[in-house]
Amino acid sequence: MIEIHLFEQLVAFASCGTLSAAADQLHISQPALSRSMQRLEDELGIKLFDRHKSRITLNDNGELAVRYARNLLLQETTMIDQLRDFDRKKRTIFVGFCTPVLIPDFVSLLSQIYEGMTISTEVSTDPERTEAALREGKYHLAILHRKPDEAEFYSVPIESEHLYVSLPPVHPLSDSEGLYLKDLDGQTFLLYSQIGFWDGLCRRKMPSARFLVQQEYDVLGELVANSAFPSFTTDYIRKRNEDTTGRIAVPILDDEANVTYYCCCLKSEKSRFKTLLQHWP
Numbered sequence: 001m002i003e004i005h006l007f008e009q010l011v012a013f014a015s016c017g018t019l020s021a022a023a024d025q026l027h028i029s030q031p032a033l034s035r036s037m038q039r040l041e042d043e044l045g046i047k048l049f050d051r052h053k054s055r056i057t058l059n060d061n062g063e064l065a066v067r068y069a070r071n072l073l074l075q076e077t078t079m080i081d082q083l084r085d086f087d088r089k090k091r092t093i094f095v096g097f098c099t100p101v102l103i104p105d106f107v108s109l110l111s112q113i114y115e116g117m118t119i120s121t122e123v124s125t126d127p128e129r130t131e132a133a134l135r136e137g138k139y140h141l142a143i144l145h146r147k148p149d150e151a152e153f154y155s156v157p158i159e160s161e162h163l164y165v166s167l168p169p170v171h172p173l174s175d176s177e178g179l180y181l182k183d184l185d186g187q188t189f190l191l192y193s194q195i196g197f198w199d200g201l202c203r204r205k206m207p208s209a210r211f212l213v214q215q216e217y218d219v220l221g222e223l224v225a226n227s228a229f230p231s232f233t234t235d236y237i238r239k240r241n242e243d244t245t246g247r248i249a250v251p252i253l254d255d256e257a258n259v260t261y262y263c264c265c266l267k268s269e270k271s272r273f274k275t276l277l278q279h280w281p
């Protein structure tokens with residue numbers, strides 16, 4: 001069996017053109033590289049080089065050997081990458097989320113139950129796309145804001161969330177007991193960029209509203225605390241974060257403002273995630 005490093009050195013020589021340049025690239029001495037090339041010829045049983053007084057060049061055999069060597073090295077790299085990717089996927093649980101708000105608590109729970117596993121998360125606002133990714137094996141689990149097809153997926157309800165509009169006390173609607181999104185249409189809102197499916201709901205129900213989208217959550221918090229623009233929050237967020245802004249949270253009355261989240265997997269994967277799925281009664 002010919003050692004792979006001999007082919008690596010052959011390709012280096014072909015790329016550099018001289019033994020000295022190839023030796024410098026490979027961080028070995030020129031005599032050592034010369035011996036390696038002689039050894040490669042001996043093991044193949046053919047001549048790869050035309051030897052001149054002060055240099056060597058590839059002959060036709062050598063040119064063909066270089067092409068094969070490059071393909072061999074590419075196949076080796078591809079094999080290593082695919083094996084590592086296969087091993088990584090075996091040790092990784094991929095989860096698709098319809099909203100980022102549940103990620104910290106859910107990942108913490110997964111890490112406790114499946115100790116040693118890596119948790120990879122992705123947020124998508126399109127439930128059809130998320131279900132398709134779950135079906136195709138891109139995700140092992142998905143968190144959806146609607147119950148998926150029971151014929152194909154197994155799911156359990158894990159959490160609920162209700163949308164609120166956050167208003168400064170001076171806002172003319174701040175004393176409302178509840179508001180529909182259409183009541184807020186036309187106003188300017190502070191909006192966080194990573195709110196999942198809520199973004200689509202707000203834009204669909206308030207087509208004339210203007211949204212000042214913030215990429216950084218901390219920056220959004222500063223703006224909410226120091227501006228008169230309305231923003232949005234939920235009961236889930238309010239339970240976990242103390243509100244120090246002095247704002248008034250008014251519930252949104254639209255049916256779509258109340259959602260139940262489901263943890264979903266393929267029925268064929270139910271036994272694998274049995275411990276997790278039994279966490280919720």
